[in-house]
Amino acid sequence: MQNDVVLSMRGIGKTFPGVKALSNVDFTLRKGEIHALMGENGAGKSTLIKVLTGVYAKDAGQIFIDGVEGEVSIRSPQDAQKAGISTVYQEITLCPNLTVAENMFIGRGNYVTVDWKGMEKKADEILTNLGIPARAKQQLGSCSLAVQQMVAIARAVDMDCKVLILDEPTSSLDDKEVEMLFGLMRDLRSRGVGIIFVTHFLEQVYEVSDRITVLRNGELVGEYEIENLPQVELVAKMMGKELEELGELKREETTTVDTSTPVYEADGLSSAACTNPFAFAIRKGEVNGFTGLLGSGRSESVRAIFAADRVTGGTVRMDGKAVKIQKPIHAMKQGIGYLPEDRKDDGIIADLSVRDNIILALQVMKGFFRPFSQAEAEAFADEYIKALEIKTASSETPIKSLSGGNQQKVILARWLLTHPKYLILDEPTRGIDVGTKTEIQRLVRKLAEEGMSVTFISSEIEEMLRTCSRLIVMRDRRIVGQLRGQELTQSNVMRTIAGGVD
Secondary structure (H helix, E strand, O other): OOOEEEEEEEEEEEOOEEEEEEEEEEEEEOOOEEEEEEOOOOOOOHHHHHHHHOOOOOOEEEEEEOOOOOOOOOOOHHHHHHHOOOEOOOOOOOOOOOOOHHHHHHOOOOOOOOHHHHHHHHHHHHHHHHOOOOOOOOOOHHHHHHHHHHHHHHHHOOOOOOOOEOOOOOOOOOOHHHHHHHHHHHHHHHHOOOEEOOOOOHOOOOOOOOOEEEEEEOOOEEEEEEHHHHHHHHHHHHHHHHHHOOOOOOOOOOOOOOOOOOOEEEEEEEEEEOOOOOOEEEEOOOEEEEOOOOOOOOHHHHHHHHHOOOOOEEEEEEEOOEEOOOHHHHHOOOEEEEEEHHHHHHHHOOOOEHHHHHHHHHHHOOOOOOOOOOOHHHHHHHHHHHOOOOOOOOOEEEEEHOOOHHHHHHHHHHHHHHOOOEEEOOOOOOOOHHHHHHHHHHHHHHHHHOOOOOEEEEHHHHHHHHOOOOEEEEEEEEEEEEEHHHHHOOOHHHHHOOOOOO
């Protein structure tokens, strides 16, 4: 292994039943560098990290660590720790009820004979040396999230880590806290620690990283020096496109601005999960969409519209009239429907029948103390099973027995039964067959022609271009542009996501 290389992974492969998660992936980390590991959802980033940290056993390939003779065998997180590999995850895994010092040294001694004063003195020395604004005797829970992240990093550094993995460390931090964390990362880089930085924030990658490795569909796309990979090219590589090869979808829509009163309009809207306030409006019969890389804030934005996350600010109007939407039931009563991104966890109720899943939203609006009769429920279910061609033995069939595409149709039926003015569809075609995808796209256009307003979100840009007449482009949880009419091309979308940087 080269003198400046602290970690070398060669030909890494990992297969799960029916899925090849990693195929012949190489990754190299140098001493004293911050190396961004990038890729969209399903690219293989998490699997590669879990192989490196001993959570998963690799099926193929070799791992070499600086200072260790030959190939390293990492079969558990303990093996990784002994090899000098430490990980700080997005979710803090320390104990907020313990002191900072206790968190830094937990699991590294016998509590009967521990030298408490010595431990606290050493903790304060480490904190001071790394410039972390915390004290050894301070309860960890009293510290900000950023400081808690830094304490977790201090613990890893004190354990003589050679490789520090930071998995989405800035996702819950504000701008000042991010800068504080970046200061610590730069300090550790200067001390020779190799840092693997996993993030969805493009601007942060270019602010702090030295090199970038891109994965896509479990395969290595390439490894690049930061100065040799403009943001727009990074976006293209992550999405599997080459700018010069993009076929543009020509559109016939007029670019005339619709001046009618919006069906829904928000100003300064924010939520506990979407910290940056945004403005948004949609008009009758319009199909628009939020687009951006995973983690850009597209799902958080529509969840704020539906109040699926706690609303923290902003004003909302429906048909020009001010309304208060603080809970999903408020949104439903204003005529808003929402098909969530995570069908299994947030959409279906697996053990209930198709019929009960279909009538659920309408029953909530009516009130559970005023249940529909059996005949009414059956009529509603039969109507939409037929209208959407849901393949099920009967309305009594448990929804968990249906295919993914048919489960998605059931959730669509649930909201169509409420006759919404405005329907939000977040990844409605993910994980379903091509035929059902086409059916859903046609249904969206038909609903718009009938006057319904629809917001459509998909990870596939081509699908967004086929379905939407206007795209709201997001990056780092902010709206960075809007495209409509002749502007709706793949290259324009990617350039806007990348910040217009060529």
